[in-house]
Amino acid sequence: MTALQLPAGAFDPAVRELLNVLIGSWREGFVQVSCFVGATILLFSLVQYRFDGRLTELLEANERTQPLVGALLGITPGCGGAIIAMPLYIRGTVSFGTVVAALAATAGDSAFIILALAPEAAVYAYGLAFVAAILFGYAIDLWGLGVGRVDAAVDRIGRPMTDGGFATTSVADGGPSVPGYDGPDYHDHGNGLPSYLPQSTLMKRVSHAAHVLWWVVLAGALVAGVMYLAQGAKEPIWEVTLTYDGLFTVAGLVGTTLSFYLYFVGKHYIGEGETGRVKDSFRSLYATFQHAAMETAMVTVWVIAGYLLYEYGLLLSGLDIQGLGAGAGVLAPVAGALIGLIPGCAAHIVFAQLYAVEEAIPFSALVANAVSQDGDALFPLMAIDLKAAIVATIYTTVPGIAVGVAVHYLWPYAQFGFGVL
Template sequence: KNRLLGKGIKQYVISSFLGSTPGCLGAFMSVSMYVHGMISFGALTGCMIATSGDEAFVMIALFPETALPLFLILFLLGIVSGFLTDRVISFLRIRVCEECRLQEYHEEKLEKVMSGKPVFSPSRLIMLLIFLSLITLNSLGLLGPKEMGAERILFISLSTFLAIMSIFSTDHYLEEHITEHILKKHLWKVFLWTLGALVFVSIAITTLDLENVIKSNLNIVLVLSALVGIIPESGPHMVFTVMYHQGLIPFSILLTSSVVQDGHGMLPLLSYTIRDSILIKIINVIVGLAVGFILYSLGL
């Protein structure tokens, strides 16, 4: 059975792009395509390298001038790593996705995300009003950055994109993935983890001399960021996001954490094939530590 996205570079680009989008939905889509034989193991690995889960939203809010280049680096790393991963596992004759052959792909069953004839339900109208209000307030300088710059443009662009999604997404996608999944399940978790990380770092700085401890052991912290990244859940990695924002760790550690961790994008794959999930995590750790230590040695 031929993969839907073919064997060329296209599958790595698409999967890594999905991974580099904020949140976990892009990773979920890639997992679904993988188990249906539509993309390769390497393409899925590239997606998991490119994704940084719900932490991406916090990065955009705290340091957008760094977040965008970081996402671009993750996107490119995903493409290269995905391509190389497929070559390596082929050379080593490692069998992956044994369960995929049991899956049958039917194009008509692919979930539609956008609809040309949306039905304006109360939840759709509320979301649209929220994002239009954010666009207006940001444009007038009443919310967010006071001057027109990269940060304000980013916030307006994201709000515009979400407003378009609110209008044209299908009823199922809006209710199931945006309302139920993002707003009800994850928004409050992101808030609590961010608040907890901020409080923890602030207390640790004043009572435990955290700044000197971290800056004296940056190489250990880099390894620790990779180990914490193995946890298949958004939240614990927020500590490194906050520490970078506070100036406690360099970009290399933030990048290592972002490469290894994938929020909870791995959870659907774990329920399907533990073997492939572990293999992807091993590759993520290797790539994250390699890239992280290279940048760290360069003083970044």
């Protein structure tokens, strides 16, 4: 992370370092992650708008293909495809095996870095993740694989956010039941404002304006994000100019700020008070863009939280990731899979950079992480059914370890630098 040059003597060195991490994460999260998430969510939302819900109906009517479709959603670069699958499970449209397949197949936004800097490694790593996701998804739907026992164990740890169970053989066998969810078109349209927000026509207009500006900023962030990957994921300098570095800085800071506003304030005024849901259809093209913006804003909030947790964790612990990777042996893919338990894309973007830029971790660890990590797709599920999210991420870690260890022992190019340009 490129340091922001704060005024000399203005802060204590320790405070300066903490602020550098905070502001740096605030800038980088939107350009490195959210712009790609927003683009893919918008793409799927536009498809949903164009076909007026018929695709969801088709998926619901063909249960046998659901894990395959889930894996196909997950394998698309970024997290947008897998994010689409999470609300479908919450409303009972797809099985739990489909959720696991989508999460296991996704490589999150770290996929953009590997595709740009190590395309050959990306083909093999994500291909293995795709196959593992399909097999494991169908195995869960057909045989359960102990989902009920893990579900009960998680339930004993803490009270679930919903009272829903898991669909193991079919959706009809016990899909989740979300209190307050009244059917396919349910949405909170801002009628019940939280206590900290006033009834205000002005705030509604401001929120709509913020929404429109958010898309303008996202377009700029997408340009900066593509340029960032094209330049080998090299961190830009801090400046506000008509250059790539200036676009990265301004789009990142403004985009994240607008996302926080839309998530905590704006969504309550412009008709998307509940995020993490999916609609069969959208009443207008504007509503389609609005839905995609609100979903991405929610992901952005979680992404920034993940960035801060990871960066502050490294700062306080002083861990040497490169040294650990070099001496880990077969524990490297195990560690890669366990890192996959971390929700969001922040840690995994760093993980991808360690592989493609620093060549500090072996290919087996990259594969294990690709299978295990859930990217930002886990956040909508966490927001609505925390218990389902915990069980799902456990069930993507198991094939991650298995595939990663197998690659370590059997793959002839399983060491450092495979496929890196």
